Amino acid sequence: MSHLNKPVPAPDPDTKPFWDGCRKHELLIQECDACGRFHFPPAGRCPHCGATGSRWVKASGKGTVYSWIVVVHPVPKEVYAGEVPYVVALVDLEEGVRMATNIVGCDPHAVTANMPVEVSFQDVADDLTLPCFRPAKPSA
């Protein structure tokens, strides 16, 4: 259970459905009942129109790299020394929301702006799956 050294999400009433979805390898985001727009991070109220009703929908899992960093110096050292270099990115999903994630499955220096990516669920523990992204397979 080496992951326990790392920050582990603490789901709350707003976010539990998202993390439960990840464990089932489903990327869930909220669609506002009133204005129909998607929003993320999870919230009990739509940040666009203020309505409180929403439904969880499965995102396509496809997106593009909006910005990214390559972590070289590990902080805290004891947690990330074996992980560097690693990529943290902001990915814009097709549905119009943005999320922070890791880009996996490629050299950290192969990441480029607007690179197409797709979700790649990483089961880091029995009870925790992180929604990471990898370079999208070229479409047929």
Added chain:
Amino acid sequence: MYALKDKYAIAGIGYTDFTAKSGRTVLDLALEAGSKAMADAGVGAADVDGVISYHFNDSVPSIAVATGLGLPEARYAVEFSSGGNAANLIVLSAAAAIEAGLAKTVLCYRAMNGRSGFRLGGGRDMASRGITQFTAPFGWITYPQAMAMWCRRHMIKYGTTSEQMGAVAVSCRNHAQLNERAMMRAPMSLADHQASRMIVEPFHLLDICLESDGACAVLVTKAERARDLKPKPVYIMGGAYGGGPFQGDDLFDAIRWPEHAHNYAKYIANDLWASAGVGPKDIDVAEIYDCFTYSVIMQLEGLGFCKEGEGGAFVQNGRIGLGGEIPVNTHGGLLSEAYIHGFNHVIEAVEQLRGQSGARQVPDAEIALTTAGAMTCGSALVLRN
């Protein structure tokens, strides 16, 4: 919009040595800076009835400073739980409090053992609650990591280069060499910047500010009262605080921010300049929040010193150095003087306007800008002598 143009002034300043290991309590640092500001203004404890600060639970409460300085009647002792973005906000809030009758003279301070005590750059609470559950589990933890994401976006959108960022670092270091209180005074070249080790791409070590122990304080009072005091008053012409839409759930979070190639500065520019009745061309010296090199570039663009996307080229070729078009961070900034969370910028601006900056004095400086903040929210002041 701030509507108190020239009605309030900074009447005294005080600061400690800036070091990597003070060996003292934060309270003791705060009291030294505070008592020096009072002595500078020539006022006693009975003349000060307000205290305001900002911190991340890494400092001492305002009431402790009021108590330690023996203020007999602290009517207004408050603090913001905030980062450097509040550095200028506490000065504006002091003026607002006096205008509202809550106090007559307010001591504003920031005190921290930022290197030997709580290291802001060293990481955050590892418990991933609230918004942090969507950042920290991906190893996105420190402020350098947070702000590298903004910097990269500026590079993507505008082609800004690491060499252009290095020009900011070198300019600050050039100024620090003329500042006896600066922590980093060894000469630095662009090659030194480029050769410094990578911390989090695109940041080299020399794109990142210092960590410091120290305290800075200023005394704010009504302009007419300041005119009766010892030092030359430095008037608060205008100021602003804020940012754009979706400022985030905490200071790290900017997931919903619309465009990371621009920061708060773009959103406060209109209020700032309108409140002061001047514009970028009127500024003689600018102390711009430089927690990271890129933030200077983004704020120069956002506040209208150059066009959006042209900040990278703007900071090159000595334009932001002493003798240049707009001298920026004449003390060396957070990058080379010290990291007192932006409050050392206010000190430097006041000394420049008093003509007390010695070898780094901008000749005949009459109007100064100070800014604070790098991401979704921040504050700025326009000061004059």
